[in-house]
Structure formats: C-alpha cells, structure tokens
Amino acid sequence: MADTVRIFDTTLRDGEQSPGVALTAQEKLAIAEQLARLGVDYLEAGFPQASEGDFDAVSRIASSIQGPSIVALARCNRQDIERAAQALEKAQNARIHVFIATSPIHMQAKLRMSPEEVLERIDAMVRLAKSYRDDVEFSCEDATRSHHDFLIRAGRIAVAAGASTLNFPDTVGYTSPREYFQLITAMREAIPDPDVILSVHCHDDLGMAVANTLAGIEAGCRQVEVAVNGIGERAGNASLEEVVMNLTARQDQYQVQHHIKTQEIYRASQLVSKLTGMTVQPNKAIVGKNAFRHESGIHQDGMLKDRSTYEIMTPETVGWGLSRLVLGKHSGRHALRQRLEELGLTATSQQIDQIQARIKELGELKSDINDQDLEAVWQEEVGQMRRSRHTELVAWQVSTGSQNHPVAYVKVRVGQETREDSGSGDGPVHALFQAFSRALALNHVELTAYHLSPISPGEAGLATVQVEINGYDCETRGQASDSDVMKATAIALHEALSYLYERTQNVVA
Numbered sequence: 001m002a003d004t005v006r007i008f009d010t011t012l013r014d015g016e017q018s019p020g021v022a023l024t025a026q027e028k029l030a031i032a033e034q035l036a037r038l039g040v041d042y043l044e045a046g047f048p049q050a051s052e053g054d055f056d057a058v059s060r061i062a063s064s065i066q067g068p069s070i071v072a073l074a075r076c077n078r079q080d081i082e083r084a085a086q087a088l089e090k091a092q093n094a095r096i097h098v099f100i101a102t103s104p105i106h107m108q109a110k111l112r113m114s115p116e117e118v119l120e121r122i123d124a125m126v127r128l129a130k131s132y133r134d135d136v137e138f139s140c141e142d143a144t145r146s147h148h149d150f151l152i153r154a155g156r157i158a159v160a161a162g163a164s165t166l167n168f169p170d171t172v173g174y175t176s177p178r179e180y181f182q183l184i185t186a187m188r189e190a191i192p193d194p195d196v197i198l199s200v201h202c203h204d205d206l207g208m209a210v211a212n213t214l215a216g217i218e219a220g221c222r223q224v225e226v227a228v229n230g231i232g233e234r235a236g237n238a239s240l241e242e243v244v245m246n247l248t249a250r251q252d253q254y255q256v257q258h259h260i261k262t263q264e265i266y267r268a269s270q271l272v273s274k275l276t277g278m279t280v281q282p283n284k285a286i287v288g289k290n291a292f293r294h295e296s297g298i299h300q301d302g303m304l305k306d307r308s309t310y311e312i313m314t315p316e317t318v319g320w321g322l323s324r325l326v327l328g329k330h331s332g333r334h335a336l337r338q339r340l341e342e343l344g345l346t347a348t349s350q351q352i353d354q355i356q357a358r359i360k361e362l363g364e365l366k367s368d369i370n371d372q373d374l375e376a377v378w379q380e381e382v383g384q385m386r387r388s389r390h391t392e393l394v395a396w397q398v399s400t401g402s403q404n405h406p407v408a409y410v411k412v413r414v415g416q417e418t419r420e421d422s423g424s425g426d427g428p429v430h431a432l433f434q435a436f437s438r439a440l441a442l443n444h445v446e447l448t449a450y451h452l453s454p455i456s457p458g459e460a461g462l463a464t465v466q467v468e469i470n471g472y473d474c475e476t477r478g479q480a481s482d483s484d485v486m487k488a489t490a491i492a493l494h495e496a497l498s499y500l501y502e503r504t505q506n507v508v509a
C-alpha cells in the first residue's frame with residue numbers, strides 16, 4: 001500500500017464551487033455512482049453545513065454509494081462538524097474533513113484569529129471530529145502561503161488529536177513544482193509517521209495544478225485531491241484524468257499505483273460536463289474531443305504505420321471506446337445491448353425496448369448515433385435522470401412567429417384523468433411553462449433558469465435543456481435531451497413541474 005496513491009475526488013464539493021454550477025441531489029447521485037465505478041478511494045460529497053440541499057445530497061450518497069469512503073467537509077467549528085457527522089451517519093466508510101487556514105493573511109484578515117487561537121481550535125475540533133468518525137483528515141487552508149514552522153506545529157497538533165491524513169492545499173494556485181516539492185519534503189521530515197498520509201490539493205490559477213500535484217507525489221504525498229475535468233473554485237482543481245493518466249502513462253517516472261479504472265474516465269468526464277453545463281475544451285488533455293484525433297498527413301502516415309508514433313496512450317485506455325458498431329435507425333436490440341455493455345451500462349429487456357424506440361426516433365434525424373447520444377438516452381430511461389412516472393406528458397404544441405404572440409397547448413395524464421390547457425408568454429418557453437402550470441393547477445411557481453447545451457457542438461446531435469423552477473418552498477430542476485430543442489424543453493418543464501405537483505399532492509417521498 002505504501003506505493004499506492006489514494007485518489008480523493010472533490011468534484012461534488014470543490015468542483016461544485018465552480019461559479020455557475022449547482023447540482024441537484026439527484027444529479028450528484030448520478031455523478032457519485034460514476035465516481036464509484038471509476039474507483040475513486042475517497043468521494044468528497046459536499047459541505048453539509050452549507051445548505052439543506054448539500055446536507056441532503058451528502059446523506060443520500062452516504063447511504064447508497066458503495067465502494068469509496070464518503071467524505072464531508074467541515075470548518076473548525078462545532079456546528080459544521082456535527083452536521084457533517086450527521087450527514088455521514090449511514091455511510092459504511094466515511095471521513096470527516098476538517099480545515100482551517102494557516103497563512104498569516106487568512107488568519108489575520110479573514111479568520112481574525114491569532115496563530116495560537118488557530119492551533120487551539122485545530123486541537124479541539126479534530127478531537128471533536130474524531131469522536132464521531134475514526135477517519136479524520138485535517139487541511140491547512142492556504143498552506144503554500146503559510147510558514148513551514150507553523151504548518152509543522154499545526155500538522156503535529158492535528159495528528160496528536162487524531163487526524164490520520166494531513167492535507168496541504170495550494171488554495172490559491174500560487175506555488176510551483178519545486179517549491180511544493182520542498183514544502184511536502186519538509187512536512188514529511190517533520191512528521192515521519194508512515195501511518196500519517198500526506199495529501200495535496202492544488203488549484204489552477206497559474207495553470208500549474210497538475211504539475212504541482214505530481215511534484216507533491218514525488219515528495220511523498222500518497223493522497224491527491226482532484227476533480228473530474230479539473231472543475232472547481234475559480235480556475236479549478238487539478239484534473240483527475242490528467243493526474244491519473246500521468247501516473248499510468250509515466251509509471252516509469254512516478255512508480256506508484258492507483259485504483260482508478262481508467263476505462264471509466266471518459267464517461268465520468270462526459271457526465272460531469274453534461275450535468276454541470278461546463279463544456280470540455282476540444283484540446284483538453286485526455287478527455288477533449290481532439291485528444292486522440294490526428295489531422296495532419298505526416299501524423300496520419302505515422303499512425304497508419306504504428307499508432308505509438310503519435311499516441312502515448314490509446315483512447316481505449318480512457319474509455320473512448322472506438323465504436324465498432326455504428327448505431328442508427330436500423331440498429332437492432334442485439335447491437336444496442338452490446339454497445340451498452342461495452343459502455344458498462346446495464347438495462348433490462350423492457351428498458352432496451354424503450355431505448356431502442358428513442359434511438360429509432362433519433363435515427364430518423366441523424367445518421368450517426370454516437371456514444372454521448374446513447375448515454376443521454378440511457379440516463380433518462382434507466383439512470384439517475386429517470387423521468388417521473390406519476391404524471392405523463394401526452395401531447396404538446398407551441399406556436400410562435402413574427403405575426404403572432406407565442407402560445408402553447410399541453411395535454412397531460414394525471415392518474416386516470418387527462419388534463420389539457422394552454423398558455424401564452426413572452427416566448428415559446430414561457431408559453432409552455434404557463435400551459436403546464438395551468439394544467440397541473442400550480443399557481444405559485446416561477447421559472448428561474450433555463451439552460452440549453454448541445455451535447456455534440458457543431459453536429460446534429462442531442463441538445464440538453466435544463467430548467468429550474470421555484471415554488472411551494474422547493475427548488476426543482478428538470479432536464480431532457482432531444483434533437484428538437486422545444487421537445488426537450490417541454491419534457492424538462494413537465495419533469496420539473498410534475499415533481500412540484502407530486503409534492504403538493506404528497507406523492508413524493
């Protein structure tokens with residue numbers, strides 16, 4: 001184990017701190033399931049004290065996800081730690097992650113605490129966390145702008161109080177590989193206990209997060225905190241896929257093992273991108289659309305003669321799965337099942353029928369159904385984005401143009417009853433929203449956000465629509481993918497509003 005680096009994924013905590021990203025508990029569960037398939041050792045599910053939604057998401061992940069140890073973040077105060085412990089109650093394996101800043105600027109300007117007060121707080125709060133969970137991690141926020149002597153004192157106190165992992169974050173993405181190597185080396189010399197794991201958590205403000213993380217490993221860190229697609233606060237965190245593939249492709253250099261099933265990387269990247277709405281740049285290492293594409297003649301010639309002339313790893317290693325079966329409207333159930341299996345997705349016979357019907361509809365519009373399309377359909381028919389089955393969308397219609405005000409008509413089935421209604425609005429989305437609200441007799445609802453993202457930019461693929469609706473003391477979301485943007489909009493609106501309808505009728509658990 002000494003030479004195994006633990007992968008601590010913080011996509012759902014620091015990743016969700018990306019400006020503009022807010023995931024529902026259901027979306028977090030879908031990502032958590034994929035992270036478990038990916039094989040992360042630690043899954044930081046959130047910061048329970050931050051909101052009821054965060055608490056709920058951490059609790060749901062803690063009670064349903066098997067495999068990784070589930071982590072909850074807490075400041076060095078009693079309420080945060082108790083809330084984290086409560087959220088983790090049902091987890092088989094769990095860790096409380098306690099942090100406080102140790103740099104002069106953070107202690108003086110932000111915490112307004114003296115260094116001695118900070119040390120006392122670490123001692124008391126790590127002990128408190130330890131009283132709830134055996135596994136406690138302590139992080140010195142802004143470690144790379146902290147004095148080494150102070151970090152050593154803080155680290156020793158945390159270990160004496162029960163922490164078994166010490167994390168030294170480069171919170172503001174300020175350090176360099178050489179400097180970070182020196183910092184971690186100094187910590188390892190001062191705290192040589194092999195049972196205490198040293199950890200890195202690097203931000204990308206100067207584009208150095210992955211390089212600094214690797215320097216930390218070279219200096220002896222055996223835990224890395226990373227996020228899928230490198231998302232996170234400001235410029236983001238070190239990207240999971242880049243760190244892991246460095247360790248894999250450059251085994252000769254780093255000589256450490258990890259537990260990641262690299263074939264699950266691409267799917268994790270796609271899911272996170274889709275649910276967060278943060279698109280992956282085409283030239284992004286490992287998971288960008290162009291990462292394994294070769295354009296120029298000399299490269300293509302080399303590739304045809306021997307792939308290793310221009311590929312230091314194969315796309316299959318990270319799950320790009322070069323599809324050997326082209327899916328389309330003529331595809332049968334066997335081909336669908338096989339491709340789903342290749343993608344690691346399971347479905348019952350009945351679900352395969354539903355997926356096939358959707359694929360045939362899509363195949364009428366698009367000749368080449370790609371894996372993203374298939375996964376989007378799978379998510380909606382089988383996965384965590386499964387549609388509500390309590391109310392059914394029977395029909396919808398929207399009319400708009402330069403000469404007429406946008407109007408919409410909808411027909412929904414609620415139990416045995418069929419309801420029809422219409423609405424008008426400033427635009428077609430608003431008109432549909434009004435029509436659904438009326439049909440479901442929801443008087444106090446507001447459409448607060450509408451996001452549209454093409455899954456395959458530039459291609460005739462599926463567009464994903466996400467809507468957010470407030471009402472009845474609840475904030476809910478709907479999401480749907482279709483090649484017809486208005487159809488996706490109608491399905492997403494119906495999804496979110498029927499959830500609210502079910503709440504008002506107390507059908508939702």
Ligand SMILES: CC(=O)SCCNC(=O)CCNC(=O)[C@H](O)C(C)(C)COP(=O)(O)OP(=O)(O)OC[C@H]1O[C@@H](n2cnc3c(N)ncnc32)[C@H](O)[C@@H]1OP(=O)(O)O
Binds near residue numbers: 051099100101
């Ligand atoms: C580096 C990181 O990524 S740290 C994690 C960042 N993540 C988040 O902030 C999650 C989202 N945050 C939130 O929802 C809110 O900030 C909450 C619920 C946590 C706190 O909200 P509020 O009580 O309104 O406080 P606010 O955020 O304005 O200020 C933070 C307070 O925590 C204190 N604090 C900050 N870090 C710590 C810490 N590690 N330990 C103890 N206290 C801390 C600050 O000094 C400030 O205290 P003050 O109110 O006495 O001045």
Ligand SMILES: CC(C)C(=O)C(=O)O
Binds near residue numbers: 014140141169170203
């Ligand atoms: C809470 C810690 C680990 C953090 O996110 C940071 O310092 O960036």
